[in-house]
Amino acid sequence: MDGYYAFMLVATALVLMMTVPALALFYGGMSRSKSVLNMMMMSYVAAAIVGILYVAVGWSMGFGGDGTFFANPFDLFWLDGVDTSGYIGVFFQLTFAVITVALISGAVADRMKFAAWVVFVPLWALLCYFPMAHMVFSCTDDSLICGRIGAQDYAGGTAVHINAGVAGLVLAVLIGKRLGFGKEPMRPHNLTLTMLGAGLLWFGWYGFNVGSIVFTGATDEENVAQFFSETGRTFGNTTLATMAAILGWLVVEKVLHKKATSLGAASGIVAGLVAITPAAGAVDLSGAVAIGLIAGAVCAWAVGLKYKLGYDDSLDVVGVHLVGGVIGTVLIGLFSTSEGAGGVDGLFYGGGLGSLGDQALGALVAIVFSGVVTTVIALAIKFTIGLRLDEDGEVAGIDVAAHGESAYDIHTGGGGAGSSGILAPKTAPLSQSEGARA
Amino acid sequence: MKLVTAVIKPHKWEDVREALETFGVTGMTVSEVSGYGRQKGHTEVYRGAEYDIALVPKIRIEIVVDDGEANDVVDIVVKTAQTGRIGDGKVWISPVETVVRVRTGDRDSAAL
Numbered sequence: 001m002d003g004y005y006a007f008m009l010v011a012t013a014l015v016l017m018m019t020v021p022a023l024a025l026f027y028g029g030m031s032r033s034k035s036v037l038n039m040m041m042m043s044y045v046a047a048a049i050v051g052i053l054y055v056a057v058g059w060s061m062g063f064g065g066d067g068t069f070f071a072n073p074f075d076l077f078w079l080d081g082v083d084t085s086g087y088i089g090v091f092f093q094l095t096f097a098v099i100t101v102a103l104i105s106g107a108v109a110d111r112m113k114f115a116a117w118v119v120f121v122p123l124w125a126l127l128c129y130f131p132m133a134h135m136v137f138s139c140t141d142d143s144l145i146c147g148r149i150g151a152q153d154y155a156g157g158t159a160v161h162i163n164a165g166v167a168g169l170v171l172a173v174l175i176g177k178r179l180g181f182g183k184e185p186m187r188p189h190n191l192t193l194t195m196l197g198a199g200l201l202w203f204g205w206y207g208f209n210v211g212s213i214v215f216t217g218a219t220d221e222e223n224v225a226q227f228f229s230e231t232g233r234t235f236g237n238t239t240l241a242t243m244a245a246i247l248g249w250l251v252v253e254k255v256l257h258k259k260a261t262s263l264g265a266a267s268g269i270v271a272g273l274v275a276i277t278p279a280a281g282a283v284d285l286s287g288a289v290a291i292g293l294i295a296g297a298v299c300a301w302a303v304g305l306k307y308k309l310g311y312d313d314s315l316d317v318v319g320v321h322l323v324g325g326v327i328g329t330v331l332i333g334l335f336s337t338s339e340g341a342g343g344v345d346g347l348f349y350g351g352g353l354g355s356l357g358d359q360a361l362g363a364l365v366a367i368v369f370s371g372v373v374t375t376v377i378a379l380a381i382k383f384t385i386g387l388r389l390d391e392d393g394e395v396a397g398i399d400v401a402a403h404g405e406s407a408y409d410i411h412t413g414g415g416g417a418g419s420s421g422i423l424a425p426k427t428a429p430l431s432q433s434e435g436a437r438a
Numbered sequence: 439m440k441l442v443t444a445v446i447k448p449h450k451w452e453d454v455r456e457a458l459e460t461f462g463v464t465g466m467t468v469s470e471v472s473g474y475g476r477q478k479g480h481t482e483v484y485r486g487a488e489y490d491i492a493l494v495p496k497i498r499i500e501i502v503v504d505d506g507e508a509n510d511v512v513d514i515v516v517k518t519a520q521t522g523r524i525g526d527g528k529v530w531i532s533p534v535e536t537v538v539r540v541r542t543g544d545r546d547s548a549a550l
Binding site: 185186187188253256257258259261263264267300301303304307316319 | 482484485486488489490491
């Protein structure tokens, strides 16, 4: 299995790349120019904090033993008792924890106090993600979603996407709308970054989905055979579902809003990848195309819900990750084939309603768990250090307010100053002299 | 002397400049501006959210000329900048009291 080990080294690096920089670019391009650095920093700092916490207790809570919600955090504390030959398995899972937490940041763009994010990140990883990873990925006998309910989730439709999507919804509601939401235009400031980020996410997702293979064979030979057949299936499904979701999103957009947009294509990529994540091993190519089309089409519609329901999920963590995650997780109940990794036939493959029920219950448990835990954490922060940046800082832009930086040394107000920058405020000498005084 | 101010479509700028130079206009001030007239901007859609983009990018040209040349300059701008579609812009003439060349202190016609 040398090939598998070499592949996992690459897969792990690919999944880390999904957060740093792919997700940061995807989100950063969609934010306004005055908050792009903060948007990207939320991903970068989440990676740093969650990664170290994962080595401390995350692996132990997730994969250190049995339990309904989580395993003993201290059995394998700081990987004590894990041989270095097993590290790559740990670090692969670590990258999943990192991106799940980072995904949430899109819901609170422009307005979450940076200190509040730095406190939220480890608390949420500890109390929400590590347990969910145990319930879904460890698949021990007692683990709630995999072991007890028996829901299939190949790479994280529940633990990653539903989990992050619900957390995004809770945070968006508790932190409130951006100033001017629904009145001022809040256009994405650089869609080329978003297109690039979406493409890099797609690339990285091969590590995410294909790397999530769990061997079931009794012998090395059986495992090698499984490696060949299953990686082909997951790679193929990941590819086709994403392509179908681009088309699904664009068609719905064209019908509803008369234009097929680049942001729609980029969003379709992510919606398709999200939906095929739980189903990558369970379905065949036709199932993957169906799931991708449905996810692209439904998410394209779902991102409009926030305006009707009145919450400011700024970059559509709910509309893409929660909705896409639920679609992928539940549709396994329809499109799952017993030839796939789970060995279960869904409704359309002659398997009856059993799988559909398991999948729906698994999704529901994930929604409730994440909803309750995130609410407790967010309220605790709200009533201690506060969640939200002050109004002046939000108006000026969180990049300057929180980090003392601006992303671009150009002024795009469209006034008569042109692009020469001659009329731009001269901030540099001032800040230097301030620095010298300090 | 007169100040001729023209607000035109950006892609017409090179044509207008060339025509004015051929006519004999020796200098002008040009700026990138934004605004709107009857055409009222356009609509953009991002994930289903429609935004009215009120301001349209334009080029503003300012030329100071002798009284007798003002109408010719206006005609040249109108002829070269015209596409016949909405949003072609405006040209107007205003009186100028005095002009001084900074380098030499020359005044009025000598300063043009």
